[in-house]
Amino acid sequence: MTGAPIFPTRRLRTTPFMDRVVENGVSAFTIYNHMFLPVVYNSLEEDAAHLKQYAQIWDVSAERQVQLHGPDARKLAVMMSARDLTNAQPGRCYYAPITNKDGKFINDPVALCLANDLFWFSVADSDLIHWAAGLATGLGLDVQVSEPDVSPLAIQGPMAEDLMADVFGESIRDIKFFRFAQYEFMGRKLNIARSGWSKQGGFEIYLDDFSLGNDLWDAIWAKGAPYNLRAGCPNLIERVEGGLLSLGTDMTSDDTPLNAGLEKFISLDSGHDFIGKDALLAQRDAGGYARLKGLKISGDAAQPVSNPVDCFINGEKVGFITTAVYSPDFKCNLAFAMLDVAAQENGTTVLVTLDNVQREAVVCDIPFLRE
Template sequence: MTVSEGTATTTDSVGPVVPDPRILLYPRIRKSPFFWASRRHGVAMYSVYNHTYHPRHYGDPVAEYWALLEGVTLWDTGVERQIEITGPDAFEFTNMLIPRDLSKCAVGQCKYVFITGEDGGILNDPVLLRLGENHFWLSLADSDILLWARGVALHSGMDVTIREADVGPVQVQGPLSAEVMAAVFGPEVLDIGYYRLAEYTLDDMEVVVSRTGYSAEVGFEIYVKNASRDGVRLWETIWAAGEPYGMRVIGPCHMRRIEAGILSHGCDITVDTNPFEVGMGYDWMVNLDQEADFIGKEALIRIKAEGVSRRLAGITIGGPPLGTFNDGSMIESFPVWRGAERVGHVTSACHSPRLEQNIGYAMVPMELSETGTELEVETPAGVVQAVVVPKPFVDPTKDTPKQDLSDGAASDGAASDGAGAGGSASPISG
């Protein structure tokens, strides 16, 4: 076994290793519609997501975690590019891209979906918003689905228009998010059900509000149309409404999403994994009985029949605290060992402040994915013990994000000791 280098600067025969290299800001990489607004709050670290600068944290990810659990937070998630599909055949075409049955998605509803390739691999896991009978947005995780969808459309013979809409979302998340949203949009915004949407005009800005988010807490996303023009103005409007409630600007909180069982495309799910391997092969998520012949259906029928040889498991990990995942503490996947044999890898891991232990996901052989299985994980601190446990780690029934807000009791059950949600979520990932 080999142990990864730690966080300290090291020197080899080439020269010193800079432990925290800067990221270059220049014209070639895209900026979100909220770039200049979120930057004013003191972004400490960016990554690049969908070819766009994305704020990862503002200096103290642990403080951001507690702000999310105890108050209200604002996120620049303009990197969630909206692929808009319209035209007479938009329903049929969109239904062909995903394993979920869109006939069960009403206008005004959102769905967490996979976009699968011909081999059943997961190309992306967006939130789908149905704005009309033949009007859809795919709110993307990090991959070039615009090119994929246009390529599929080119040879489909269907009458569809596919474009990247000038739309950008922000997320308002946390137990006080309902109060802030009501201050901006009026109390009727609290009537929006979980994974539902409504359209508003706000000071001449056209927006779509959905009851979704990547936090597993009570939360909303606000999608502003004409985002290149109105993005900063929307940000300033939300921030002004949130300040009296102690709003804090944060990056996507990976500690919270790992607790919640929320997966990250590019880490936990990739084009080389399928829904059954990542534990999301539910009949409603991968509907193999539907009439629609979606891309990857034949492969997924075969995979389900044959079974999979590996599975993404929840694990607790020993040793010193691992960090927050969005702080550069996990540069590569951690090897998983069973004795002298390498058997898998940890895809995401962090130290959970409230659980006071290291947690994560590991892709391991099926026979090693059962609860209670003991493994070893190679971390930057060395090889430590690990145990397979159920996931999500917190609130497996998603009671917190699904709670009824229409009675005004928005923060009930969502305090710092409250739980989050597992499974579907908005796709901002690592």
């Protein structure tokens, strides 16, 4: 695009941890849910390599929470989520694609069940709050829909657990993946989940008081030296290697969870009813739809793409790349691509042009497997 900077304004919200983010040398941001989200510190490559060895502290405040609270909270959550939340248990997290009546993405949050009448949706980059509030208003449900003062701080990497045990106590090790429990910090009880937007393991701390941002960061930082703790952020290389999809990039409001290959996270074959189910069943029955696949791409390291890049077989367009990045570990360029049926079989070769060089790309599953 261009190196032009972002012009600061109140509309692009700051985070409780921004002082520390800047002090630690953030070098690029994105805007996510109307808020600054760090995306690079040293370089994509250095950040990724560090993340895979040590512990990192991430300002992911931009993962905002949409709170459903009240007698009809569960009813609304169940209706909204393609993942069956009928029996969602307090203390558990659920990756929950949210679709409109056409089965297309509204959001793909992680849902946290805090109590039988209290849910948080930790949202990707779209205003899920308006969808939830619109439904609640239209249906006359008895539920309060709000965005609470909650800003997640993530600790990620293979040394995250040891660090977190030093800060919050040994019991933190007992939290299983996609479960959460409450821990005391400065008189508040913070929800801490074993979760996060990397495949390196770690935790997300749901800070519920903006004014404590520096205190929370500093308390963790003070214990960080043995774990080579650094400021970090969701990393493009690591997320692509691990097969983590980004709404708006890899799938958009034009796509369904079937296009994104998320069959196992949606409940089409149970009695669960949700908005978009009929459309998704019809799409599945009809078949022949585009699917997100992996690509391993030949040639030198290419720059990440910021716009879709077409894929061809015999001169005919068969889809497009949504994300591409060079992986030092895989020693090739990796990409996600939304591909037509003609190109979905693993091992198919398509042609793509990255950095003005035409390259061969071989179709594979997501996540990528090391050979």
